[in-house]
Amino acid sequence: MARRLLRRGEARGEIVIPAVPGMLDEYVQMCSKVFATVGSPFTPEQLAHLRTALESQLTQAYQATQRSDIIISWHTPVGTALNYHIQPRAKTIAETYDDWIATREPPLFGTQPDARVWDLASEATDPKQFSILDIGAGTGRNALALARRGHPVDVVEVNEKFVDMIRQEASRERLRMGLIQRDVFATSTEDLDDDYDLILLSEVVPEFRTADQLRTLFQLASDCLAPGGRLVFNTFMAAHNYTPDESVIQLGEQMYSRIFTYAEMAAAVADFPLEQVSDDSVYDYESTHLPEGGWPPTGWYPEWVTGQDVFALPRELCPIDMRWLVYRKQA
Ligand SMILES: C[S@@+](CC[C@H](N)C(=O)[O-])C[C@H]1O[C@@H](n2cnc3c(N)ncnc32)[C@H](O)[C@@H]1O
Structure with a gap:
């Protein structure tokens, strides 16, 4: 019945x-x-x-x-x-963030600059002499804070609305910034300088799709950093004893968490005059070094950076982790 x-x-x-x-x-x-x-x-x-x-x-x-x-x-x-x-x-990535802007409550990525980025920039005694390129700057959480500190800052950002937001804020505060709206992989680096002291990508490498794009990033850093300048980015890395299979990589990409292995990272940088100087857990670094009230930057951040958007597991069992990697261009 x-x-x-x-x-x-x-x-x-x-x-x-x-x-x-x-x-x-x-x-x-x-x-x-x-x-x-x-x-x-x-x-x-x-x-x-x-x-x-x-x-x-x-x-x-x-x-x-x-x-x-x-x-x-x-x-x-x-x-x-x-x-x-x-x-x-x-x-596309740009359309995805148009949706974020239309549907989510700001601040989309937090209000404070990343502690790792701020600490590297703060090593400069004279910010005016320490120029910075922020790739995938989003709402300008890092770029605007660094420009306020006095650094010359250029931005490459694919989403037009984000570039407009940064432009408006920079103009309101009379900050001089170079704003380039394009996909960082789309054209040559002719519109960039060749002597940045710091190139940063925060929460952007998880949007990459291939190890070839890592190579392009290292090429860009080699071309655009001053001797001794540094490249800093955060990226999901597989634990040393773990090789993610295709489905893990695919789900990772869909969860804003493209995962790379240490072997892929080492192969991508091998041909360039860049040496790795540090590798820190994003969760540990940011939760320890952000100023009072700054942690977590957003509600979703702690689970995301510990790989829990891909694996429904406690943090200590997740075989991936977001890391801050820093490379120095040889003098
Ligand atoms: C998760 S948001 C992070 C924004 C900012 N870096 C932050 O940490 O607050 C990622 C940003 O990277 C930008 N992006 C992703 N892929 C890009 C590409 N290939 N070229 C330029 N911008 C890109 C996106 O439009 C977005 O604004």
């Missing part, structure tokens, strides 16, 4: 979920459970067909960008079998 009752009902729904091709089994299981719940259990043949359709759409979405979903829409009309439709949806 319950089955007959459901047969006379009508149901429809939509599931929007990040595209991680390596987790195909999870999507098939989820659809199978949902469809059975609304009275349309799938046969093994139907599930095999669903699996093939999901696989192709997941791959297409994931290849397009690391901010991609698949949308599974389904409908059970009265007396007819369930029909479904799967569609990929991909956003």
